[in-house]
Amino acid sequence: xxxxxxxxxxxxxxxxxxxxxxxxxxxxxxxxxxxxxxxxxxxxxxxxxxxxxxxxxxxxxxxxxxxxxxxxxxxxxxxxxxxxxxxxxxxxxxxxxxxxxxxxxxxxxxxxxxxxxxxxxxxxxxxxxxxxxxxxxxxxxxxxxxxxxxxxxxxxxxxxxxxxxxxxxxxxxxxxxxxxxxxxxxxxxxxxxxxxxxxxxxxxxxxxxxxxxxxxxxxxxxxxxxxxxxxxxxxxxxxxxxxxxxxxxxxxxxxxxxxxxxxxxxxxxxxxxxxxxxxxxxxxxxxxxxxxxxxxxxxxxxxxxxxxxxxxxxxxxxxxxxxxxxxxxxxxxxxxxxxxxxxxxxxxxxxxxxxxxxxxxxxxxxxxxxxxxxxxxxxxxxxxxxxxxxxxxxxxxxxxxxxxxxxxxxxxxxxxxxxxxxx
Amino acid sequence: xxxxxxxxxxxxxxxxxxxxxxxxxxxxxxxxxxxxxxxxxxxxxxxxxxxxxxxxxxxxxxxxxxxxxxxxxxxxxxxxxxxxxxxxxxxxxxxxxxxxxxxxxxxxxxxxxxxxxxxxxxxxxxxxxxxxxxxxxxxxxxxxxxxxxxxxxxxxxxxxxxxxxxxxxxxxxxxxxxxxxxxxxxxxxxxxxxxxxxxxxxxxxxxxxxxxxxxxxxxxxxxxxxxxxxxxxxxxxxxxxxxxxxxxxxxxxxxxxxxxxxxxxxxxxxxxxxxxxxxxxxxxxxxxxxxxxxxxxxxxxxxxxxxxxxxxxxxxxxxxxxxxxxxxxxxxxxxxxxxxxxxxxxxxxxxxxxxxxxxxxxxxxxxxxxxxxxxxxxxxxxxxxxxxxxxxxxxxxxxxxxxxxxxxxxxxxxxxxxxxxxx
Numbered sequence: 105x106x107x108x109x110x111x112x113x114x115x116x117x118x119x120x121x122x123x124x125x126x127x128x129x130x131x132x133x134x135x136x137x138x139x140x141x142x143x144x145x146x147x148x149x150x151x152x153x154x155x156x157x158x159x160x161x162x163x164x165x166x167x168x169x170x171x172x173x174x175x176x177x178x179x180x181x182x183x184x185x186x187x188x189x190x191x192x193x194x195x196x197x198x199x200x201x202x203x204x205x206x207x208x209x210x211x212x213x214x215x216x217x218x219x220x221x222x223x224x225x226x227x228x229x230x231x232x233x234x235x236x237x238x239x240x241x242x243x244x245x246x247x248x249x250x251x252x253x254x255x256x257x258x259x260x261x262x263x264x265x266x267x268x269x270x271x272x273x274x275x276x277x278x279x280x281x282x283x284x285x286x287x288x289x290x291x292x293x294x295x296x297x298x299x300x301x302x303x304x305x306x307x308x309x310x311x312x313x314x315x316x317x318x319x320x321x322x323x324x325x326x327x328x329x330x331x332x333x334x335x336x337x338x339x340x341x342x343x344x345x346x347x348x349x350x351x352x353x354x355x356x357x358x359x360x361x362x363x364x365x366x367x368x369x370x371x372x373x374x375x376x377x378x379x380x381x382x383x384x385x386x387x388x389x390x391x392x393x394x395x396x397x398x399x400x401x402x403x404x405x406x407x408x409x410x411x412x413x414x415x416x417x418x419x420x421x422x423x424x425x426x427x428x429x430x431x432x433x434x435x436x437x438x439x440x441x442x443x444x445x446x447x448x449x450x451x452x453x454x455x456x457x458x459x460x461x462x463x464x465x466x467x468x469x470x471x472x473x474x475x476x477x478x479x480x481x482x483x484x485x486x487x488x489x490x491x492x493x494x495x496x497x498x499x500x501x502x503x504x505x506x507x508x509x510x511x512x513x514x515x516x517x518x519x520x521x522x523x524x525x526x527x
Numbered sequence: 528x529x530x531x532x533x534x535x536x537x538x539x540x541x542x543x544x545x546x547x548x549x550x551x552x553x554x555x556x557x558x559x560x561x562x563x564x565x566x567x568x569x570x571x572x573x574x575x576x577x578x579x580x581x582x583x584x585x586x587x588x589x590x591x592x593x594x595x596x597x598x599x600x601x602x603x604x605x606x607x608x609x610x611x612x613x614x615x616x617x618x619x620x621x622x623x624x625x626x627x628x629x630x631x632x633x634x635x636x637x638x639x640x641x642x643x644x645x646x647x648x649x650x651x652x653x654x655x656x657x658x659x660x661x662x663x664x665x666x667x668x669x670x671x672x673x674x675x676x677x678x679x680x681x682x683x684x685x686x687x688x689x690x691x692x693x694x695x696x697x698x699x700x701x702x703x704x705x706x707x708x709x710x711x712x713x714x715x716x717x718x719x720x721x722x723x724x725x726x727x728x729x730x731x732x733x734x735x736x737x738x739x740x741x742x743x744x745x746x747x748x749x750x751x752x753x754x755x756x757x758x759x760x761x762x763x764x765x766x767x768x769x770x771x772x773x774x775x776x777x778x779x780x781x782x783x784x785x786x787x788x789x790x791x792x793x794x795x796x797x798x799x800x801x802x803x804x805x806x807x808x809x810x811x812x813x814x815x816x817x818x819x820x821x822x823x824x825x826x827x828x829x830x831x832x833x834x835x836x837x838x839x840x841x842x843x844x845x846x847x848x849x850x851x852x853x854x855x856x857x858x859x860x861x862x863x864x865x866x867x868x869x870x871x872x873x874x875x876x877x878x879x880x881x882x883x884x885x886x887x888x889x890x891x892x893x894x895x896x897x898x899x900x901x902x903x904x905x906x907x908x909x910x911x912x913x914x915x916x917x918x919x920x921x922x923x924x925x926x927x928x929x930x931x932x933x934x935x936x937x938x939x940x941x942x943x944x945x946x947x948x949x950x
Contacts, residue, residue, distance in 0.1 A: 132555060182928075182932055183932055183936065185929070186928075186929035186930075186932040186933060189926065189929050190929070190933070196631065197631065197638060200629045200631070201629075201640070206623045206624075208619065208620065208623070208887075213886075215620060215886065215887055215888055217624070217903075217905075218862075220866055220867075222899070222900050223866070223899065233938060234936070234937050234938040234939075235936065235937070236937055237933070237936060237937070238933055238937065270936045306899045306900040307900045321744070321747065321748060324744065324747065324755065325744060325755030325895075325897070327900070328897070328900040328901060332747065332748030349948055350945075350948060350949055353941070353944050353945040353948045354945050356941045356944070356945075357939070357941040357942045357944065357945040359941075360939060360940070360941040360942070361939075387944075390944070391940060391941055391944075392938075392940050393940065393941070397941070435917070436917075439641075439915060442913070443643055443646070444643075444913075445913055446913065446914065447913070447914035447915065447916065448913065448914070448915040448916070449915075449916055449917075450915060450916065450917040451917055451918075451919075452920075452949070453918050453919055453920045453922070453923045453949055454916055454917055454918045454923070455923075455945040455946055455949065456945070457930060457934070457939075457942040457943070457945045457946050458916070458918060458923065458926070458930060458946065459914075459916050460933075460942060461929070461930050461933040461934075462926050462929050462930055462933070463636075463638065463916055463918070463926075464631075464638055464916075465638055465914040465915075465916050466914065469914070472748075474748070474751070475911075475913070476645070476646065476729045476911075477645050477729040477730045477750070477751040477911055478751060478911055479911045479912035479913075480640075480912060480913075480914045482640075482912065488898075488899075488900055488901055488902045489902035489903060489905065490865070490867075490868055490869065490870070490871065490898070490902075490903075491869065491870035491871070491882075491888040491889065491892070491903045492862060492870065492871040492872075492873060492888075493870065493871070493872055493873065493877055493881070493882050493886055493887075493888050494858070494859075494872075494873040494874055494877055495874075495876050495877045495881060495886065496874075496876055497875075497876045499876070500876045500877070500878075500881065503612065503881070503885050503886075505605075505609075506608070506609035506612050506613070506884070506885050507609075507880060507881060507884050507885055509605055509606055509609040510609060510613070510660070510661055510883075510884040510885070511880065511884075513606065513657070513658065513660060513693045514657050514658070514659055514660070514661065514693075515656060515657040515815075516657075516780070516783060516784075516880075517783070517814060517815050517816065518776070518779045518780040518782070518783040518814055518816070518820070519780045519783070519880040519883060520880070521776050521779070521780065521810075521813075521814075522773075522776040522777050522779075522780040522878040522879070522880045523878055523880050523881065525772055525773060525776045526773055526776075526875070526876055526878065
């Protein structure tokens with residue numbers, strides 16, 4: 105943990121901002137080799153890489169609808185209830201995000217935009233340490249609302265098949281028809297370019313490790329992707345009136361993701377600054393992932409003593425955190441001044457963990473400062489727009505002289521002819 | 528030019544679809560070296576690369592507002608009038624694209640999305656053969672509507688300063704305050720990471736050659752980009768009732784962009800198929816860029832004889848062209864079945880060239896089949912969304928048991944504690 109005083113923190117922002125450049129060009133050669141091999145050898149390459157990286161290659165990578173149904177039938181009713189609550193809330197939150205077209209109509213000309221759903225998308229759900237049914241919900245539900253007809257899940261194969269069950273239950277509840285046990289770079293390559301078993305998709309969404317992220321970046325342009333995601337982050341703005349134990353619990357929740365996770369507390373309370381180390385020590389003792397958390401505590405955890413709420417807002421806007429908690433007396437008032445954040449959590453009883461699961465807003469959010477320019481995953485990510493234009497002869501005649509001027513300036517003579525030949 | 532019959536054209540689609548994989552990993556080493564050098568040496572690197580690639584490095588890369596004003600004062604009134612018509616129409620078309628936030632309000636909880644403009648964007652305008660004032664308009668106007676405060680233009684330096692004038696006039700009319708004479712990979716690196724003279728931006732938009740495109744892809748993730756653009760394309764659907772001379776003029780207009788451009792005619796008219804070669808020969812003779820056009824004619828120009836409008840629509844949707852012209856008796860009816868295209872031009876008097884300049888819709892469109900998943904550039908590209916969430920204590924208590932189940936399934940114990948510590 106690093107302690108700063110805002111007045112002397114000019115180096116802090118540039119240190120935090122370095123996270124932008126964490127993405128490294130150095131992974132591309134190894135990642136592009138795997139991609140090329142999947143393009144070349146298809147399913148055979150998937151199987152080889154699964155054995156190499158996951159230690160197992162299932163006889164069939166396709167999970168049948170029957171297997172999903174069985175997992176559902178065996179699931180504890182409480183888990184199904186929790187999934188259903190989350191599903192309902194996520195549907196409610198994402199429905200108003202549907203894009204709509206528009207038209208500007210004149211007598212002799214009209215133009216507008218139409219909105220269409222993507223046809224086929226692939227959703228990557230990471231595996232390894234655990235299964236992440238919440239990731240599946242947060243990606244599938246917006247796609248369903250958008251009207252995507254073919255939604256494909258891929259997740260790494262697991263030696264212990266039980267680990268997959270929570271995903272299969274969630275997939276069954278959302279009516280998923282295609283589910284493949286393949287992970288890593290090889291899964292991204294299969295989704296982008298197709299194999300004998302997996303048909304290529306139009307867009308790939310979902311989080312992954314740095315190799316998966318590098319693969320998504322390399323296939324981007326041949327296929328759409330949701331975003332380039334980095335390590336998870338939280339920034340907390342505190343006026344000292346929320347119990348410090350809440351604050352520390354939220355910082356530690358962020359840090360348990362991995363050793364690269366980042367947690368920042370901006371506070372105007374001298375007392376919090378004084379007490380935070382002992383509160384962290386106390387809470388960290390109880391954690392199962394204590395080692396991970398301790399690494400992240402040493403690496404990228406910052407506590408900054410500020411003089412005013414305005415100072416904290418200014419710094420937060422510069423950092424553009426993925427998650428922002430406003431632990432202040434009037435969070436709605438402060439929210440009005442927030443320009444850059446993925447998601448904002450208001451007040452003492454809205455911990456970030458609530459937003460990860462059941463509340464409704466998407467938990468797929470822009471990281472590493474990209475909240476300056478990017479949005480949370482939403483229904484709009486599974487739709488696209490198409491322009492259209494109609495002019496009748498008299499309208500074309502009216503503007504032909506202007507087009508002539510442009511085509512001459514831009515030295516595109518044949519463009520000019522395409523108009524002049526008509527009039 | 529290649530002639531096909533739809534019934535025997537199964538190889539055609541896969542040949543056309545190969546354009547997807549035209550982007551090559553092989554450019555990355557040379558491009559990433561230039562990027563690293565700009566990060567390291569700043570303005571000095573820009574100057575060195577400008578001399579190397581453009582043959583000139585101006586004493587100052589900043590173009591002053593005074594220079595823009597002078598260019599405007601010297602411009603022909605007819606050019607200013609053409610620009611003004613285009614500006615007005617582009618503003619009108621892009622205003623309805625403004626995104627809006629929403630809120631779902633309950634007594635003890637509420638959540639929603641806020642929409643904000645990006646703060647600072649960089650627009651790349653290609654140079655070389657000519658100046659492209661229309662590119663400047665199509666990128667700057669949506670950014671202005673979105674409310675972007677800092678809009679930065681970069682374009683390659685020109686030995687003949689007169690070549691820049693049309694851009695300066697357009698920049699002056701749109702109130703541009705920052706305009707830099709730097710192009711290529713080095714311009715993209717400067718916009719992404721900053722130099723002494725150029726502060727980094729949040730998003731880079733605008734077209735470029737394959738090196739510029741590769742650079743945009745490499746910096747993507749540290750900064751937003753608009754899209755990965757490939758060569759320009761047109762697909763024309765004809766029922767044989769529009770004069771063949773119009774059709775050929777539109778195909779050739781597309782092909783004059785560069786030798787990689789693609790033009791496809793789908794027609795149900797046997798007569799068109801018979802007459803098209805002589806009509807092309809006749810028109811191509813008159814073209815200044817005859818050589819370029821002839822190359823593209825040989826390389827990627829396709830004429831396909833189809834049996835029905837339904838067949839043509841099906842093939843077009845599979846190809847997902849950047850520009851689609853519906854030269855049919857009832858284009859609005861056919862438009863209803865189009866699912867994948869960047870922009871659709873309806874009827875005999877709406878040539879694609881009209882959409883490039885003055886009509887209003889954006890001419891920055893998804894290429895190489897990416898209309899399957901991507902949208903035309905628009906106001907929405909210069910805005911972003913931010914989620915927010917509020918729960919009071921009683922609402923958190925209600926869902927705490929469900930969150931507990933999720934955190935156990937996903938083995939995120941500290942996430943669970945962040946909730947349980949509050950209740």
